[in-house]
Amino acid sequence: MIEHIEHLDGAVIPIGFDVPVEPLRRAAHYTGEPGCIAEARAFAAHFVDQLRTEWCATVGDRVSGEVMLVVSELVTNADRHSNGPYILELEGTDASVTVCVYDSSDALPMRFPKDPHRVGRHGLEIVHAVAAEVTAERVPVGKRVRAVLTFEA
Numbered sequence: 001m002i003e004h005i006e007h008l009d010g011a012v013i014p015i016g017f018d019v020p021v022e023p024l025r026r027a028a029h030y031t032g033e034p035g036c037i038a039e040a041r042a043f044a045a046h047f048v049d050q051l052r053t054e055w056c057a058t059v060g061d062r063v064s065g066e067v068m069l070v071v072s073e074l075v076t077n078a079d080r081h082s083n084g085p086y087i088l089e090l091e092g093t094d095a096s097v098t099v100c101v102y103d104s105s106d107a108l109p110m111r112f113p114k115d116p117h118r119v120g121r122h123g124l125e126i127v128h129a130v131a132a133e134v135t136a137e138r139v140p141v142g143k144r145v146r147a148v149l150t151f152e153a
Helices: 036-054 061-081 121-132
Strands: 002-008 011-015 022-030 086-092 097-101 131-137 142-149
Touching: 022 036, 022 061, 036 061, 036 086, 036 097, 061 086, 061 097, 061 121, 061 142, 121 131
Parallel strands: none
Antiparallel strands: 002 011, 022 086, 086 097, 097 142, 131 142
16 A cells, blocks of 8 residues: 655655565475475575565575575474474564474484584584574474574665
8 A cells, every 4th residue: 555655856756565564474394204305495495585575575695595504404403303293484574584493302402512523413503603593492392493594674
């Protein structure tokens, strides 16, 4: 809905367009079958495209890649360390994307100290490097790991 029109040197500029007031939210359920991690990445890529379209968010290639990386790491951890299905939940605005993964294990993830000689187990370290905030908490069904990635609006 247009609130009113402003005139600037003869140009008509509509202002007050409806803009989203609620974050864009999407969730997907995965069983842990082969291919789930690739499906989660595709789901996240589609979400970022929707965020660009519906929120007119300026999500650059770097942030988009970081979202895919965080989704890959958190979903891979859920796939490897839980004994059941897991849920990927995404929430975004023109300033941030939040990635949450719920799984059935109540064991909170461990962040290991930096060690360039260690093979593997760098996932949470990577997530902490690209996210503005990372939290993990127990929930009634297991745990939730949440990472918030921010970008300029």
